[in-house]
Amino acid sequence: MRPLWVSIAGVASILAWLCIALGDTQKIEEGRKRYHARCDLCHAERGSGTFMLKRRLGKNGSVLEQRNDLTASYIRLACRTGIGSMPSLTRVELPDGELDLIILYLTRPASERDQPSSSNGGRHE
Numbered sequence: 001m002r003p004l005w006v007s008i009a010g011v012a013s014i015l016a017w018l019c020i021a022l023g024d025t026q027k028i029e030e031g032r033k034r035y036h037a038r039c040d041l042c043h044a045e046r047g048s049g050t051f052m053l054k055r056r057l058g059k060n061g062s063v064l065e066q067r068n069d070l071t072a073s074y075i076r077l078a079c080r081t082g083i084g085s086m087p088s089l090t091r092v093e094l095p096d097g098e099l100d101l102i103i104l105y106l107t108r109p110a111s112e113r114d115q116p117s118s119s120n121g122g123r124h125e
């Protein structure tokens with residue numbers, strides 16, 4: 001028989017791993033909600049941000065939620081200093097904690113995200 005402490009350590013590490021995995025999933029879900037609340041206005045399928053980015057980057061770069069190339073520092077820079085016709089968002093308008101969650105969401109692989117909420121209302125056709 002294995003010593004008891006080996007089993008305890010095993011169970012503890014599995015539990016710890018589960019907590020981290022669940023914590024991340026929850027944070028990403030929070031980020032998704034915040035993104036839709038704060039950025040959809042301009043970055044949903046028909047928003048002005050999507051429109052401007054389509055002109056600059058083409059269709060594939062236009063919807064932020066479908067991109068795989070956004071880095072945390074670039075998103076932070078765009079939000080805090082503004083970019084082109086996107087206004088800067090202050091810490092009062094968008095607290096750091098919320099921006100961190102949005103960044104976590106937007107830097108996940110796009111395949112793990114939903115399609116933009118406004119495109120077909122979440123329906124699969």
Ligand code: HEC
Nearest residue numbers: 038039041042048049052053056074075078083084085086
């Ligand atoms: C008032 C409208 C508006 C809101 C709200 C807004 N954006 Fe933007 N955003 C824009 C526009 C317009 C552009 C395109 C700027 C340009 O190229 O001229 C843009 C561009 C960006 C870019 C640069 C993409 C690139 O490839 O260069 C990032 C990143 C970005 N927005 C992130 C965000 C995030 C995250 C939020 C929510 C916290 C947000 N934006 C909210 C209007 C907005």
